[in-house]
Amino acid sequence: xxxxxxxxxxxxxxxxVPDARIEKATDVLVRITTTNICGSDLHMYEGRTSFETGRxxxxxxxxxxxxxxxxxxxxxxxxxxxxxxxxxxxxCENCERGLTGxxxxxxPGSAGGAYGFxxxxxxxxxxxxxxxxxxxxxxxxxLPEDAxxxxxxxxxxxxILPTGWHATELSGLLPGESIAIYGAGPVGLxxxxxxxxxxxxxxxxxxxxxxxxxxxxxxGATPINTSETQxxxxxxxxxxxxxTDRGCECVGYQCCDKHGHxxxxxxxxxxxxxxKPTGGIGVVGVFVPQDPNAASDLAKEGKxxxxxxxxxxxxxxxxxxxxxxxxxxxxxxxxxxHDRAKPSHIISHSLKLSEGPEAYKQFDAxxxxxxxVVLKPSA
Ligand SMILES: NC(=O)c1ccc[n+]([C@@H]2O[C@H](COP(=O)([O-])OP(=O)(O)OC[C@H]3O[C@@H](n4cnc5c(N)ncnc54)[C@H](O)[C@@H]3O)[C@@H](O)[C@H]2O)c1
Ligand SMILES: [Zn+2]
Ligand SMILES: [Zn+2]
Numbered sequence: 001x002x003x004x005x006x007x008x009x010x011x012x013x014x015x016x017v018p019d020a021r022i023e024k025a026t027d028v029l030v031r032i033t034t035t036n037i038c039g040s041d042l043h044m045y046e047g048r049t050s051f052e053t054g055r056x057x058x059x060x061x062x063x064x065x066x067x068x069x070x071x072x073x074x075x076x077x078x079x080x081x082x083x084x085x086x087x088x089x090x091x092c093e094n095c096e097r098g099l100t101g102x103x104x105x106x107x108p109g110s111a112g113g114a115y116g117f118x119x120x121x122x123x124x125x126x127x128x129x130x131x132x133x134x135x136x137x138x139x140x141x142x143l144p145e146d147a148x149x150x151x152x153x154x155x156x157x158x159x160i161l162p163t164g165w166h167a168t169e170l171s172g173l174l175p176g177e178s179i180a181i182y183g184a185g186p187v188g189l190x191x192x193x194x195x196x197x198x199x200x201x202x203x204x205x206x207x208x209x210x211x212x213x214x215x216x217x218x219x220g221a222t223p224i225n226t227s228e229t230q231x232x233x234x235x236x237x238x239x240x241x242x243x244t245d246r247g248c249e250c251v252g253y254q255c256c257d258k259h260g261h262x263x264x265x266x267x268x269x270x271x272x273x274x275x276k277p278t279g280g281i282g283v284v285g286v287f288v289p290q291d292p293n294a295a296s297d298l299a300k301e302g303k304x305x306x307x308x309x310x311x312x313x314x315x316x317x318x319x320x321x322x323x324x325x326x327x328x329x330x331x332x333x334x335x336x337x338h339d340r341a342k343p344s345h346i347i348s349h350s351l352k353l354s355e356g357p358e359a360y361k362q363f364d365a366x367x368x369x370x371x372x373v374v375l376k377p378s379a
Pocket of ligand 2: 038039040041059060085159160
């Protein structure tokens with residue numbers, strides 16, 4: 001099969017590799033019809049993780065079931081399925097509680113597994129023609145009859161729509177509350193979409209890229225362009241000096257200061273500044289325990305100069321982590337099915353697998369107009 005292989009920093013290529021296949025009786029084999037490039041792939045693409053060369057990337061996957069293992073009961077050949085980026089076993093202490101992003105058995109010695117991901121187990125990615133899905137009955141979301149018609153919406157259930165939703169959940173957002181979202185990448189845009197659907201009164205989205213901010217405005221949010229204005233001042237002005245009830249971090253450890261230099265504390269400290277006393281902050285942007293290529297000594301050790309004093313004084317809360325996709329994907333699929341959610345709005349490029357390497361380059365450069373790339377391996 002053809003697959004996108006990581007060769008080293010800033011170097012991926014499409015190569016012929018052995019076909020993915022059923023390895024355990026509980027596996028399902030999927031012919032991938034859509035697979036996305038994610039901001040999380042870029043941490044690996046840039047060589048900022050321990051991702052091994054020779055591995056297949058891709059954790060935002062959907063397709064058609066073409067074979068099921070002998071112990072698979074529910075999922076059938078021909079089903080159109082969307083796969084949560086987290087792989088769960090379904091029977092461990094965390095999966096039982098719905099915390100499938102922290103499965104205790106699929107990646108022994110750690111908590112959480114995923115396809116084509118650094119430190120998340122040996123599973124290959126889905127930027128390929130075929131994908132092996134472990135514990136198929138548990139992990140496959142079988143889609144309704146409009147699966148093909150709304151494929152570009154449903155594929156977003158693999159990660160960014162549930163992750164954006166999770167950011168607002170972690171922040172504690174209630175209908176009628178205000179929220180500031182840092183980052184207008186796909187995840188931040190989906191957090192804005194979620195906040196609008198949940199009935200937030202004011203939704204601010206902060207970034208420096210006009211094309212991404214224009215999408216935020218289309219979703220009904222108020223864009224805050226950091227290359228034109230001081231985000232903190234602007235949000236305080238627009239909330240009568242009070243700040244927002246809630247805030248979301250949708251950027252991660254490679255966030256930049258106003259000069260475009262990496263400063264891993266930038267978004268967290270801005271969130272403390274723009275969130276009201278007693279407000280909640282949800283952090284889905286990825287932060288890592290070690291980052292040897294970081295700009296500062298603190299960041300190299302996964303630490304940051306965090307404004308803990310202000311945070312404590314304001315009595316705020318922070319909640320963090322991977323989105324437990326399965327906790328949301330079934331209900332979010334209903335929102336798509338009934339036209340209440342339209343995550344495909346943010347797609348800028350729909351390409352063949354062979355165009356993947358060039359797409360990585362452009363998306364990594366946050367080149368103008370490259371907001372979200374979907375790849376079609378069977379096209
Ligand atoms: N927790 C999870 O389950 C989960 C799932 C998917 C993605 N992620 C993470 O979410 C983050 C965002 O993903 P994405 O696909 O949207 O990535 P992206 O890289 O496309 O978008 C990040 C955006 O943040 C902006 N940005 C940089 N510095 C900023 C600052 N100081 N203030 C405001 N905006 C700033 C960039 O201009 C960019 O538009 C990544 O860290 C990704 O790994 C987490
Ligand atoms: Zn992703
Ligand atoms: Zn588990």
